Amino acid sequence: MYTQALDTAEAQSKPADTAAAARFQARIDAEQRIEPQDFMPEAYRRTLIRQISQHAHSEIVGMLPEGNWITRAPSLRRKAALLAKVQDEGGHGLYLYAAAETLGVARETLVDQLLAGAAKYSSIFNYPTLTWADIGAIGWLVDGAAIMNQIPLCRCSYGPYARAMIRICKEESFHQRQGFEIMLTLCRGTAAQKAMAQDALDRWWWPVLMMFGPPDAQSRHSQHSARWKIKRFSNDELRQKFLDATVPQAQFLGLTLPDPALAFDPETGHWRAGPIDWAEFEAVLAGNGPCNRERLEARRRAHDEGGWVREAARAHAEKRRAAKARAA
Amino acid sequence: MSADLSPLWEVFIRSRNGLAHRHAGSLHAADAEMALQAARDLFTRRGEAASLWVVPAAAIIASDPDEAGMLFEPTGSKIYRHPTFYEVPEDVGHM
Ligand SMILES: [Fe+2]
Numbered sequence: 462m463y464t465q466a467l468d469t470a471e472a473q474s475k476p477a478d479t480a481a482a483a484r485f486q487a488r489i490d491a492e493q494r495i496e497p498q499d500f501m502p503e504a505y506r507r508t509l510i511r512q513i514s515q516h517a518h519s520e521i522v523g524m525l526p527e528g529n530w531i532t533r534a535p536s537l538r539r540k541a542a543l544l545a546k547v548q549d550e551g552g553h554g555l556y557l558y559a560a561a562e563t564l565g566v567a568r569e570t571l572v573d574q575l576l577a578g579a580a581k582y583s584s585i586f587n588y589p590t591l592t593w594a595d596i597g598a599i600g601w602l603v604d605g606a607a608i609m610n611q612i613p614l615c616r617c618s619y620g621p622y623a624r625a626m627i628r629i630c631k632e633e634s635f636h637q638r639q640g641f642e643i644m645l646t647l648c649r650g651t652a653a654q655k656a657m658a659q660d661a662l663d664r665w666w667w668p669v670l671m672m673f674g675p676p677d678a679q680s681r682h683s684q685h686s687a688r689w690k691i692k693r694f695s696n697d698e699l700r701q702k703f704l705d706a707t708v709p710q711a712q713f714l715g716l717t718l719p720d721p722a723l724a725f726d727p728e729t730g731h732w733r734a735g736p737i738d739w740a741e742f743e744a745v746l747a748g749n750g751p752c753n754r755e756r757l758e759a760r761r762r763a764h765d766e767g768g769w770v771r772e773a774a775r776a777h778a779e780k781r782r783a784a785k786a787r788a789a
Numbered sequence: 790m791s792a793d794l795s796p797l798w799e800v801f802i803r804s805r806n807g808l809a810h811r812h813a814g815s816l817h818a819a820d821a822e823m824a825l826q827a828a829r830d831l832f833t834r835r836g837e838a839a840s841l842w843v844v845p846a847a848a849i850i851a852s853d854p855d856e857a858g859m860l861f862e863p864t865g866s867k868i869y870r871h872p873t874f875y876e877v878p879e880d881v882g883h884m
């Protein structure tokens with residue numbers, strides 16, 4: 462996970478260097494990759510910094526809802542898998558911060574923005590994980606949605622971002638499969654276990670559909686991102702792909718999607734979802750989801766409590782450098 | 790809040806014995822030892838490595854992208870550096 466179309470919009474770049482900008486666009490059109498030292502319009506750089514850092518923050522904050530269940534996983538097998546998954550998400554955050562840094566911004570600056578509440582991260586992580594089935598639902602649906610989003614990003618025009626995404630996508634598929642396996646086990650278990658799986662699906666389904674961002678008609682930045690080949694599919698296109706892939710999986714589990722309007726359109730061969738409550742999405746993005754405050758507090762606490770480790774590491778490195786200098 | 794900028798390291802992985810080290814990514818660490826440990830945790834969680842290098846990013850000298858044309862384009866016209874430039878009759882066999 463977890464890039465979300467939030468507000469990566471940027472104003473048009475100044476018309477100052479139009480010849481260079483035209484050459485830049487020609488390179489993009491020719492499917493060439495842009496590397497850190499290459500010329501790029503300021504708006505492209507800013508759009509990428511914002512998108513990649515939001516993506517990185519999402520990976521890091523995304524460790525919290527699942528981390529909540531590591532100590533309570535029902536078996537050693539599940540615990541080992543969940544631990545490995547959460548560790549992967551931490552790694553994804555670091556790959557992405559490193560990719561953002563190639564654009565000339567320090568990771569510390571980005572982390573400070575997150576901790577100050579000035580940066581966005583995916584809305585999905587502001588929902589609570591109430592039962593073990595939520596861990597199944599997250600892996601299956603949240604990571605499933607993330608994969609839909611991330612696979613096209615492997616061909617993003619910015620080289621370091623695309624390369625980070627390739628590494629991330631390789632690691633993601635186990636996340637989704639372990640989640641689906643948890644759901645399948647619950648659905649084949651007792652009536653109470655199956656009810657727990659259904660309850661998790663009921664709570665996660667709509668927030669997951671919102672992960673793809675606002676409908677195309679309302680997303681103001683898609684044009685730039687499409688022209689720059691940062692985003693290759695629109696929010697609605699990705700949401701549709703996800704829906705078509707996921708409905709049969711829910712049917713396989715024997716679960717009911719909490720959408721009475723959900724219907725198959727035989728003419729187009731697509732599943733059609735009922736209306737999404739975008740007011741809820743806006744509220745969560747604005748900081749008023751069920752867990753926004755708790756998530757930021759947890760990040761701040763972790764950052765503060767890790768401060769002595771960073772300090773000690775730096776002091777130790779400094780001491781060793783000094784000793785080496787004396788010996789020389 | 791966090792003024793503690795630690796140095797950047799570039800990580801190279803040899804995936805199997807006999808192959809060259811390849812660039813895998815970069816990370817921050819206070820010193821070389823911690824950089825190696827972090828590289829192991831970050832880039833080799835699935836048996837990706839038989840060996841790791843970490844190099845201070847500041848120690849890498851890179852060619853100037855603005856000079857890429859001057860540096861690399863002249864070889865484009867030197868097709869006589871390739872074996873296919875030379876004609877050898879088929880009767881001679883593989884050469
Ligand atoms: Fe991830």
Ligand SMILES: [Fe+2]
Nearest residue numbers: 462604633636
């Ligand atoms: Fe994941």
